[in-house]
Amino acid sequence: MSSPITIKDIAKALNISASTVSRALKDHPDISRETKKAVNDLAAKLRYKPNAVALSLKNSRTNTIGVIVPELVHFFFSSVISGIEDVAYDAGYNVMVCQSNEMYSREIINTQALDSNRVEGALVSISKETHDFAHLLYLEENGIPLVFFDRAPEELDVDKVIIDDYKAAYNATTHLIETGCKRIAHLAAPQTLGIGIQRMAGYKKALEDHGITYREDWVIEADSFELAGDATRNLMHLPTPPDAIFAVNDMTAVGAMKTLQRMSIAVPQKVAIIGFSAGFFSDITTPTLSSVDQHGYEMGVEAAKLLLQRIETPVEGKHKTQYIDTHLVLRESTKRKN
Amino acid sequence: MSSPITIKDIAKALNISASTVSRALKDHPDISRETKKAVNDLAAKLRYKPNAVALSLKNSRTNTIGVIVPELVHFFFSSVISGIEDVAYDAGYNVMVCQSNEMYSREIINTQALDSNRVEGALVSISKETHDFAHLLYLEENGIPLVFFDRAPEELDVDKVIIDDYKAAYNATTHLIETGCKRIAHLAAPQTLGIGIQRMAGYKKALEDHGITYREDWVIEADSFELAGDATRNLMHLPTPPDAIFAVNDMTAVGAMKTLQRMSIAVPQKVAIIGFSAGFFSDITTPTLSSVDQHGYEMGVEAAKLLLQRIETPVEGKHKTQYIDTHLVLRESTKRKN
DNA sequence: AACGTAACCGCAATCGATTGCGAAACATAT
């Protein structure tokens, strides 16, 4: 009902000036013990809370960071945000969250909103539509540190926290090889996306390092539950079908698994499957799905830490690319090492 | 690098007063055409953006709403937040997100942060530890509208957007009965939580209405993937084990399903299972999981709409309880009706 | 008695934008 208590209200009630109240509240030596007590007592009674907005204006510090993600409803992104929020909380920062819904136009508006609200830094994972980064780089030009996570622009000198897709794909493929698979297929992401290219490259390199010839007909672009069905059927109808599938993400892996089961092909005995972490539902398939854990929470933590560091001490020189370690989560959809 | 452009910068550069700049920017009739053009041109050139913080202070309107959830990393909660964000975006509001991590103490601090930051309203789903709501109700007493969603205090006159847990549980249980199950167990949430109580009550009522006796040993408090394992084993080791399980959420349902499979008990033939909340991973289990869809996104939308309405026109009289429709999503883990 | 000096506290400016009111400058009317 009533508007919030201000320092003036206390001053008026005690018949002293606002400055005295302010000083009393922060235990300034200029203020007498009695005055301090009176002020603090009344402040407590009225439940005075400093107006963060006024402080922000005065100090040019909002204690708020902004986050833009393509979509909130993704296990991975919500994990990242959770990590961000925990770090921010510990550091006394608030988190303003926006989703671009994979739209370039909305990402721009989100960026401007964060700018207008004078967030002290921004954490961004770009939308699928975004190929121009001017709106974001503009933030940094204006003194708002910017850290990309997961989906970051390639070939740009910006701060980013990402996973080593190449290495992770290499490890996943190697695991298939080491558990006895020799005909390894890859359900790939579009080769326009950085992750698509990197994961493909890691896959190829693993084959090469283990003396396995790369076969083009074992690689199909398919990166969703739906697309995985057709792709898998096509693979299994080849003269020499694969005995393992490395899928570019978990939904694709599950799509392949479901399809194989419908074809009565045993997983992992006939065909092993490994995915790439989009979520913890790898636990709940039958068989459970081996996968590459992307450590979303940790990525959020590291990205937030880096951002806070940039806020404290702005970049000198080159920006940093930080890799989050991935690791193989070995479950039932791949065979055991012997 | 340089601090953001202010209205004064433009005024100084054009040798006019700040008031004139302000008026020129908003097309006030008092300002001449030439002045307006000069101001607008320079503003565009310098990419002037009004300082939202200063405006907030002046207008006592931050255009920001706060959200507190127990945990971000939940399909349901992230769905709700997504709905909230979309509504807020359309209305020109920003969203400040906090997670309590199921801790009462942290919920309090979150609340104070939102208060200090003068959010114009708050959307809250309470933590498991929260039994006292003073900190939240205090917001509303201070003119910050408050809308609870999903986890709301019972028996309190507050605005809330929830599902009809009682009805949904009744329907889920009834479906099990109608598909021939007669010994229906319930893996329940803590009976301190409203949802726990309501879902339990709906379960009981369904049994009663169909002439099935309630048995205490078929009800176990277990609301996570991990807890479901032990609970399910215990259930199946009873002299008369159940032939169906109604689980309080999907993760619990999946935990039960996995355990049954490990015990070589056929789902749904020997034991049918129905979950709650229809996370999209209900699709990928084998068998796929029947569940109650909670419509998280829609709940977020409705809660945000209600909050914005409260912000526009504060409550007169009693608060509102709004129910989001649920519906049964029938998949393979329950039997078909005949 | 006169002066010095702590001890305490208030004035006013500041952060950026807005806005009521008043004031120039010029034009038109009487």
Added chain:
DNA sequence: ATATGTTTCGCAATCGATTGCGGTTACGTT
């Protein structure tokens, strides 16, 4: 030439909190 009107703009206060600087007491010292 005086009065009235119109156009265009600036002053200053405001939002809430902070802080340098100056001012007022009261007390002690010589």
